[in-house]
Amino acid sequence: MATVxxxxxxxxxxxxxxxxxxxxxxxxxxxxxLGSFKANFIDGDGNQMADVIEINFADAxxxxxxxxxxxxxxxxxxxFTPYRFRIHIPGKDVIVDQYPTDLLGLLKKHGVNNPxxxxxxxxxxxxxxxxxxAVSRMAHKxxxxxxxxxxxxxxxxxxxxxxxxxxxxxxxxxxxxxxxxEKTLSGHTGWVMGVNWRPDGQQxxxxxMDKTVRIWDPTTGKSIxxxxxxxxxxxxxxxxxYHLWRDGTPRLVSCSKDGTARIWVVNTGRVEHVLSGHxxxxxxxxxxxxxxxxxxxxxRTVRVWDSVKGTLVQSFTAHGHWINYIALSSDFxxxxxxxxxxxxxxxxxxxxxxxxxxxxxxxxxxxxxVAERFVSASDDFTMYLWDPTNNGNKPVARLLGxxxxxxxxxxxxxxTMIASAGWDNHTKLWNAxxxxxxxxxxxxxxxxxxxxxxxxxxxxxxxxxxxxxKVWNVLKGALxxxxxxxxxxxxxxxxxxxxxxxxxxxxxxxxxxxxxx
Amino acid sequence: xxxxxxxxxxxxxxxxxxxxxxxxxxKAAREGHKQSENAQNLRGLRAKLYAKQRHSxxxxxxxxxxxxxxxxxxxxPAESEPSNxxxxxxxxxxxxxxxxALSSQIKSKRAEKAARFxxxxxxxxxxxxxxxxxxxxxxxxxxKKGWKRVVTKPTFVGPDFTRRPVKYERFIRPMGLRYKxxxxxxxxxxxxxxxxxxxxxxxxxxxxxxxxxxxxxGTIIEVNVSDLGMVTASGKIxxxxxxxxxxxxxxxxxxxxxxxx
Numbered sequence: 001m002a003t004v005x006x007x008x009x010x011x012x013x014x015x016x017x018x019x020x021x022x023x024x025x026x027x028x029x030x031x032x033x034l035g036s037f038k039a040n041f042i043d044g045d046g047n048q049m050a051d052v053i054e055i056n057f058a059d060a061x062x063x064x065x066x067x068x069x070x071x072x073x074x075x076x077x078x079x080f081t082p083y084r085f086r087i088h089i090p091g092k093d094v095i096v097d098q099y100p101t102d103l104l105g106l107l108k109k110h111g112v113n114n115p116x117x118x119x120x121x122x123x124x125x126x127x128x129x130x131x132x133x134a135v136s137r138m139a140h141k142x143x144x145x146x147x148x149x150x151x152x153x154x155x156x157x158x159x160x161x162x163x164x165x166x167x168x169x170x171x172x173x174x175x176x177x178x179x180x181x182e183k184t185l186s187g188h189t190g191w192v193m194g195v196n197w198r199p200d201g202q203q204x205x206x207x208x209m210d211k212t213v214r215i216w217d218p219t220t221g222k223s224i225x226x227x228x229x230x231x232x233x234x235x236x237x238x239x240x241x242y243h244l245w246r247d248g249t250p251r252l253v254s255c256s257k258d259g260t261a262r263i264w265v266v267n268t269g270r271v272e273h274v275l276s277g278h279x280x281x282x283x284x285x286x287x288x289x290x291x292x293x294x295x296x297x298x299x300r301t302v303r304v305w306d307s308v309k310g311t312l313v314q315s316f317t318a319h320g321h322w323i324n325y326i327a328l329s330s331d332f333x334x335x336x337x338x339x340x341x342x343x344x345x346x347x348x349x350x351x352x353x354x355x356x357x358x359x360x361x362x363x364x365x366x367x368x369x370v371a372e373r374f375v376s377a378s379d380d381f382t383m384y385l386w387d388p389t390n391n392g393n394k395p396v397a398r399l400l401g402x403x404x405x406x407x408x409x410x411x412x413x414x415x416t417m418i419a420s421a422g423w424d425n426h427t428k429l430w431n432a433x434x435x436x437x438x439x440x441x442x443x444x445x446x447x448x449x450x451x452x453x454x455x456x457x458x459x460x461x462x463x464x465x466x467x468x469x470k471v472w473n474v475l476k477g478a479l480x481x482x483x484x485x486x487x488x489x490x491x492x493x494x495x496x497x498x499x500x501x502x503x504x505x506x507x508x509x510x511x512x513x514x515x516x517x
Numbered sequence: 518x519x520x521x522x523x524x525x526x527x528x529x530x531x532x533x534x535x536x537x538x539x540x541x542x543x544k545a546a547r548e549g550h551k552q553s554e555n556a557q558n559l560r561g562l563r564a565k566l567y568a569k570q571r572h573s574x575x576x577x578x579x580x581x582x583x584x585x586x587x588x589x590x591x592x593x594p595a596e597s598e599p600s601n602x603x604x605x606x607x608x609x610x611x612x613x614x615x616x617x618a619l620s621s622q623i624k625s626k627r628a629e630k631a632a633r634f635x636x637x638x639x640x641x642x643x644x645x646x647x648x649x650x651x652x653x654x655x656x657x658x659x660x661k662k663g664w665k666r667v668v669t670k671p672t673f674v675g676p677d678f679t680r681r682p683v684k685y686e687r688f689i690r691p692m693g694l695r696y697k698x699x700x701x702x703x704x705x706x707x708x709x710x711x712x713x714x715x716x717x718x719x720x721x722x723x724x725x726x727x728x729x730x731x732x733x734x735g736t737i738i739e740v741n742v743s744d745l746g747m748v749t750a751s752g753k754i755x756x757x758x759x760x761x762x763x764x765x766x767x768x769x770x771x772x773x774x775x776x777x778x
Contacts, residue, residue, distance in 0.1 A: 150604040167602020191602045209598060235605045257608075283605065298609075324606055407606055449606070491604045 035104075038119040041069055044416075044433070045367040049073065052119055062099040069124060081126045084475070088121040095123075097438065125416055128456035130341055132500040134471045134480045135461070135515040139502070140179030141485075142512045144172055149506030151194050152492040156336040157201030159496030161218065162504045164512055165192030171206045173218050176502055176514050183221030187214055193235055198250060199242040199337030199356070203266070205252055207234035213254045215266055225269045232257035238287040240307070242337035243357035251307070253293055255282035261295050263307060273310025277303060284326045288372050289334055289360040292388075296323030302376050304388060316386060318395055321379035325408045329373045329432065332413035332453070333363040336497050341455060363415055366433075373432075375399070375418055377406040383420055385435040397435025401428055408450050412457040413497075417474065419460050421448035427462050429474060439477035443470050450493045455500035463490035463505050469515070471503075483515055636761050637704075637775050641735030643722035644670065649731065653689065665689060671696050671766040673714050673730040673738070688729055696732060699772040701740050701760050712740040714772075715757055732772060736762045740774070 008016070036056045041049040050072040055065065066083040075081075087096040087103075089110045100106040112118060147167030154176075155161040161182070165171040171192045173183040190210030197204055203224070204216045213227040213234055233256060240251040249267040253275075256262075261275040261282055280299035287293050292313060293305040302316040302323060328334070338346055338355040346352045364372045371389045373396070378384075381402045384395040404424035411418055411432060418430040427441040427448050446466030453460055459480060460472045469483040469490060488508035496502045503515040534540070552571070559567050599608070650666035667689045674695055680686060702709045718737040720726035732738065743756040760774035 148602045150602060190598075193605045233608075235608075281609070449604075 083124040085122045090118045132454040132456045133517040139516040140514045144181045148508040154496040163195045165195040167191040187223045196237045209233045230256040241334045255285035257281040296326045298322040319378040325377045330363045333359045377409040379405045414457040421451040423447040452495040463493035465489045671732045715739040
């Protein structure tokens with residue numbers, strides 16, 4: 001027998017009667033003629049992208065406007081790049097970062113009563129075409145290290161290889177897909193403070209408290225060479241960017257507590273230059289894409305050196321306390337060389353160098369000029385944004401706001417934002433162009449030690465002393481996912497740069513954890 | 518050993534001997550010789566006592582010499598590798614360990630399900646009933662019964678205490694063992710004041726002892742602190758505070774306690 005629905009209850013019958021007798025309010029259903037406005041699109045440098053066009057308010061959602069801009073620029077449906085818009089209120093100096101759902105209401109709120117008469121400028125920022133999903137669960141917990149893990153980095157070539165360095169004097173390479181250890185790189189006699197993959201993923205460099213730097217072959221797990229020369233602990237490493245390699249050999253710069261940085265020629269193992277001049281321990285070193293080396297030290301200065309000649313170019317003194325970290329605007333491009341999110345790898349050496357150079361220049365081009373900027377984070381609770389090519393010795397902006405030491409800062413891969421992690425439990429986001437403060441990401445209950453961007457710049461993961469990682473949606477400025485699971489402080493986080501579906505973290509509880517969607 | 522100030526009084530009235538400075542100087546100069554003579558020639562018990570005294574003196578001397586040595590050296594502090602592996606951004610910072618110690622201390626305190634009070638003497642050796650009570654027999658020659666008990670340790674009875682009718686009294690608290698005052702030390706101010714006892718709050722051995730008012734080591738008593746002039750946070754004058762007994766009053770004849778602040 002077929003199932004019969006129960007007869008309507010008294011309440012349902014009453015509601016039915018009401019619906020048929022009372023006049024319904026149909027105003028929301030009618031498409032109100034709200035009018036239209038004239039939109040002028042400019043890109044990040046302030047140049048006009050397309051002609052001024054009239055858009056209806058009813059159709060002016062961010063997605064529609066982005067599609068409209070793409071068609072006006074003459075792109076095919078497959079080549080559409082999603083855009084984010086910021087609205088410049090005409091007449092006032094206000095720029096609204098978040099595209100509102102009710103554009104007319106926003107304009108009226110700012111006192112623009114006749115939007116049809118004025119031209120509204122929308123600055124468009126292209127977003128990455130691919131979208132990275134927020135990681136939501138722990139995929140693997142791989143134990144193997146005998147001591148806390150101090151640093152970790154994904155290979156730029158493939159996100160299935162991860163290298164970690166630990167206090168048990170070894171570095172290990174893990175296969176992230178299967179969640180198993182692959183190679184153990186033993187040889188150091190002190191804690192491994194830093195691991196760094198070569199930009200093409202063929203070699204791995206580690207620096208240690210035993211004052212040496214070692215180069216390893218990740219496929220065999222054997223040590224290729226050992227660089228001795230520093231007088232005290234080696235704290236950080238940076239590889240030469242792929243497009244700058246000379247004589248067919250890469251170079252490596254390492255910074256140490258003895259106040260010097262040394263440039264090593266990897267194939268021969270010789271010291272090419274010793275960059276001395278800092279009066280105190282050098283905490284961070286970076287190799288920029290224009291051939292300049294940036295070092296930050298505990299003597300409160302950042303120095304820029306010429307990597308070919310080994311001489312000091314510039315010295316920036318503005319901080320009041322130790323420099324903890326330096327981040328370059330081209331960090332992401334230089335880390336991955338010619339490897340981007342597509343699967344194509346150029347055939348010849350020349351093509352690889354050209355592609356690496358092109359990626360670097362795309363990352364740092366502002367107003368058509370190649371200008372590599374960097375941010376220095378310090379113990380004096382502030383950061384400075386520097387632009388050596390345009391602004392010389394003076395900082396572009398001072399990023400104030402943190403209430404305790406700033407531990408790390410990082411540019412987003414598309415170069416639009418800077419994230420900073422501090423000891424005051426906050427992560428702050430800043431506009432990378434002018435250093436203006438955007439938003440604070442609150443949520444951690446312990447000092448935030450490290451942060452890592454996803455490859456499409458939409459998500460940020462932070463690791464903290466409170467044993468959790470948190471994934472933040474940067475556009476909304478809100479927490480996307482909370483990742484508890486570590487049993488002790490989280491010392492290192494990394495997001496896979498190429499096919500960004502994985503996050504890896506290591507900390508005091510000695511087990512590497514990988515997180516996936 | 519002078520029991521009063523008659524020596525100082527004489528000095529103030531008549532001044533010191535004319536050769537006083539010379540005599541003290543010469544006596545101090547003879548010290549070394551005297552010490553070596555004692556160390557070599559004393560025998561028996563005196564030698565042992567002297568050796569013990571000298572040993573503790575030498576320990577103190579070595580400590581002060583070491584302190585002086587450290588004061589003279591003006592080098593940079595030793596850059597030792599920290600004991601636990603930490604990443605480079607945590608090197609040269611002292612904070613993590615102390616903060617961690619604090620949090621693990623807090624956590625371990627919470628894990629302790631025992632006494633919520635943190636008292637100076639957390640654990641005490643309990644007093645058994647055989648030790649505390651002495652059986653007193655009552656009744657006529659043939660029908661002796663032993664249900665009466667005499668408390669052999671110091672007690673506190675309170676100002677308005679009257680004995681039960683003797684026929685029905687089960688516990689006898691002798692007058693000689695009753696205490697009214699305690700020597701209470703304030704832990705941070707380091708003053709010791711004699712304060713009247715208001716009551717016995719808790720005897721850690723047995724709740725029965727608390728009811729009887731037995732004072733043993735580790736007992737929490739309430740004392741009248743109006744003499745100390747302490748004021749509470751809201752401005753009222755504090756007049757009763759808890760203190761914990763720190764000595765064995767049955768052996769010493771006095772009651773020493775430390776104030777619980």
